[in-house]
Amino acid sequence: MILMLLPATNAVQTVVGLDVNPSVELNLNDDYKIVEVKTNNEDGKKIVGDMDLTGSDIEVGVNALIGAMLKEGYIDELKNSLLISVTGENEQENEKLRQQLSLNIEELLKASDINGSIVSQTISDKEIEALAKQYQISVGKAEIIQQLVAKNSLYTFDSLKDLSIHELNLLLQSNQVEQVSITGNASESGYIGKDKAQSIALADANVSNPIMKKVEMDYDDGVMVYEVEFYKDQIEYDYEINATTGEIIKKEKDQEHATHSSSHSSNQSSSSSSQSSNQSSSSGQISQSQAKSIAQKHAGVSSVSQEKIEKDYDDGIYEYEYEFVSGSYKYEYKINATTGSILKNEKEYVGEVKISQDEAKQNAFQHANVSSSNVYDVEVELDDYHYEVSFKSGNYEYDYKINASNGSIISHEKEYDD
Incomplete structure (x- = not known):
């Protein structure tokens, strides 16, 4: 008698989680066919309804569930x-499946005229299941919250656990979490928007033409907020604006902190301006190298990289727009091409920059597979x-976010260019 051992095709090899507010998990065998569907909340049960997805290919099951989510709004x-x-033992295969499902869902949403933002990840940490x-909550949502808490010490698991996937996505993009892949941008259409938040803060501070430090989405004390930070006349302003109502939740002015840096900048600016008056070329305009020197002296740096300079004509004057990186900061300058005076300057923390623009x-x-x-x-x-990088x-039109420290791809988007 010959004994034949057949593979246990119904053994669960991989788990695919789908989270919006409905939360559904699909258990797959080694042929990527669904052997079981689990729902993690009432909305998940509503979406699955009376669908029997057992035995279906993963693509068929995912398409059916996404279609139901779209139909139900x-x-x-x-x-x-x-x-x-995507969770499973084979990390390489998990990554392939993650990429394929992400692309499939992206196309499905576009077919419904929705510019979706898809957050995708592979999970290998067993401890996250206990959390x-x-x-x-789902394993996928727990992993996302864990990444945010690790990135931002002001967050706690308890404070984020009740947020929707959309709200968590907004925080992921503000905090630049690198362990997940994000395509597209989380919509802010349900909120007042960054421009409105900035206008509210500037109007309250009675400030015009400040040096903007940041305007970004955040979460504080149970509310989605915009953090607005800027400088003006040796004063640093910090605002928190309710992202839904536009109400000012917090505001601070820090004159002492800003005065130290601004007084240094003021002294540097006056010395640069006086020096520039002696540097005008025979054509009546300073050269690019002279403009660079003025900016670098004003910034107090000697070693720079990632330089970009161009000459422009604006409001009746010629000016140089000069950008460069030194240390962990990016500097942007506008310099009058005739007088050498500094028209505008900004300094922004960009972290550790190890790779070049090229x-x-x-x-x-390479990732887009284009020459x-x-x-x-x-x-x-x-x-x-x-x-x-765009x-x-x-x-097609491509948009990428590339980690400036290690060159990894943070997010990417591909759109048909019509």
Whole structure:
């Protein structure tokens, strides 16, 4: 007698979690077929309804669930975020599945005229399951909250556990969490928006034309807020604006802190201006190298990288726009090309910058599988801890966020360019 051992095809090898507010987990066998559907909340039960997905391919099951979420209004232009989590023993295969599902869902949302923001992750930490059980949330949501708490010491698990996936996505993008992949931008259409928050703060402070430090979404004392920070006349202003109502929740003025840095800047500025008056070229305008020297002396730095300088004509005068990085800061200057006076200057903390703009571009091109010879309209901007790289190739427009320290891809988006 010949004994044949058949594989246990119904053994669970991988778990795929889908979270919006409905939270559903799909248990898969080694053929990526669904062997069990679990719901983590009442909204999850509503979405699954009487659907029998057992035996279906994972793509079929996910498409059916996303379709139901769209039909019931759980995903729309105001709440456009969705979380995909893949858990299993084979990390390499998990990553492939994560990428494929993310692309499939992105196309499905676009077909419904929704510019979705998809947060996706693979999970290998066994301890996160106990944390999820403790707080009665999905493993995927628990992992996201854990990443936010690790990134921002002001957050606690208890304070974030009741937030929606969309609200958590807004915090992920503000805090630049690198352990997850994010495509698209979480919609702020349900909130007053960064521009309105900035206007409210400036009006209350009775300030115009300040040096802006940041305007970003945050969460404090149970409320989604915009943090608005800026400088003006040796004073630093900090505001928290209710992101829904526009109410000013907190405001602070710190003159002592700003005075120290501003007085130094003022002294540097006057010396730079007097020096620049002696540096005018025979054409009546200073050179690029002279403009660079003025800016660097004003900033008090001697070693710079990631330089970008161009000459522009604005409001009847020629000016140099000069950007550079020194240490962990990015500096931006506007310098009068005739007098050498500093028209505007900003200093922004960008973290540890180890890769160049060209390296960031090449990482984006390689990930998008396009040749540098076939791209156009390329723009690279260094922002908080990352490069923003945008370009076009063929009929598509690409947007990337590249970690400025290690070159990893934080998020990416591909759109049809019509």
